[in-house]
Amino acid sequence: MKRFLLASLCLAVSAPIFAQRPEAKPDPPVEKWTGKIIMLIGAHADDDALSHGTLAMLQAHGNQVFVVTLTTGNVGTQDPNLSRMQLATIRRSEELSALAELGIPADHYINLGYDDGLLEFEDRKAVVENLVRWIRKLRPTVLMAWDPGRNYQRWHKSDHRAAAYLAADAARAAMWRLLFEGQITQEGLKEYMVPEYLFYNDYDHDDENTWVDISDYVEKKVNAFSKYVSQYGPGWKNYKTSLSEAEVKQLKEDARTHVRMKDGKPMEGFRYYKGLPDALGK
Numbered sequence: 001m002k003r004f005l006l007a008s009l010c011l012a013v014s015a016p017i018f019a020q021r022p023e024a025k026p027d028p029p030v031e032k033w034t035g036k037i038i039m040l041i042g043a044h045a046d047d048d049a050l051s052h053g054t055l056a057m058l059q060a061h062g063n064q065v066f067v068v069t070l071t072t073g074n075v076g077t078q079d080p081n082l083s084r085m086q087l088a089t090i091r092r093s094e095e096l097s098a099l100a101e102l103g104i105p106a107d108h109y110i111n112l113g114y115d116d117g118l119l120e121f122e123d124r125k126a127v128v129e130n131l132v133r134w135i136r137k138l139r140p141t142v143l144m145a146w147d148p149g150r151n152y153q154r155w156h157k158s159d160h161r162a163a164a165y166l167a168a169d170a171a172r173a174a175m176w177r178l179l180f181e182g183q184i185t186q187e188g189l190k191e192y193m194v195p196e197y198l199f200y201n202d203y204d205h206d207d208e209n210t211w212v213d214i215s216d217y218v219e220k221k222v223n224a225f226s227k228y229v230s231q232y233g234p235g236w237k238n239y240k241t242s243l244s245e246a247e248v249k250q251l252k253e254d255a256r257t258h259v260r261m262k263d264g265k266p267m268e269g270f271r272y273y274k275g276l277p278d279a280l281g282k
C-alpha cells in the first residue's frame with residue numbers, strides 16, 4: 001500500500017502538467033502585493049524579525065499575515081533566574097507586542113508549543129502533520145520560511161535548520177489528499193498547494209533574488225525589534241519587565257544598524273520561488 005502510494009506520487013510529479021520552471025522574481029513585485037494570505041513559519045518568536053519591514057508593508061497593503069512559530073523559545077536566555085515556563089510566557093508576550101507594532105493582530109500568531117533547542121529531535125511526522133494542518137487551514141498564497149537551500153542543503157543553526165526542512169516538507173505534503181487524509185475526511189480540511197515562497201536567511205544571502213524596499217516601514221521594524229527585551233540588550237543576561245528610556249533608545253539604535261541597505265535604500269532580501277513544492281530547492 002505504502003509502495004503503491006509512493007509510486008503514484010512519483011508518477012504524478014513527472015506528468016507534464018507539473019513541469020513548471022521556477023520564476024526568479026515575483027510579478028507583480030512584493031511592494032505591489034495585495035489580497036494575499038502570507039504565512040511565515042519560524043522556529044522562535046523573533047525569527048520573523050528578519051522580515052518585519054516586509055510583513056508590516058504586506059499587512060498595510062491589505063494582505064493577511066500569519067506568523068507560525070514552532071517552539072515556545074523556552075531556552076533562549078543567559079539569565080540564570082528565568083525558568084522555562086517564565087521564558088515561554090515572556091517570549092509569547094514579546095512576540096505579540098512586536099507583531100502589534102507591525103499591525104498584525106494577536107490571533108494571527110500561532111505557536112505550536114515545541115521545546116526550544118530540540119526541534120530536530122521531535123517526531124518529524126507529527127510536526128509535519130501539525131504544519132500541514134495549518135497550511136490547509138490558512139491556505140497561504142505565500143509561504144515564508146527559513147531557506148532550506150537552493151541546489152544543496154543549507155546549514156542553519158539547529159532549530160532553524162529543522163524549521164527550514166519541516167516547512168518545506170509540510171508545504172509538499174499539504175497538496176496530497178491521501179497524506180494525513182484524516183484532516184480531510186474527519187476535520188473538514190482540503191488539500192492545498194502553496195504556489196509562492198519567500199525564503200529568508202540570517203547570514204548568508206547568496207541565493208537571494210528578491211529585495212523588498214522597506215523605506216516606509218523601518219520605524220515599525222525598529223520598534224518591533226525593541227519589544228524583544230529578553231533577547232537583546234541588557235535583558236539577555238538579566239531580564240527585567242521593562243527597560244529604561246535610554247535602554248530602549250539603545251536597543252532601537254542597535255536595530256537600526258542591522259537594517260540592510262541596497263542601492264541606498266533599506267531593504268529585506270529573500271529567495272523567491274514559485275511553482276511545485278517538489279522543486280523549491282532547485
Ligand SMILES: [Zn+2]
Pocket residue numbers: 043044046047160
Ligand atoms: Zn531563531
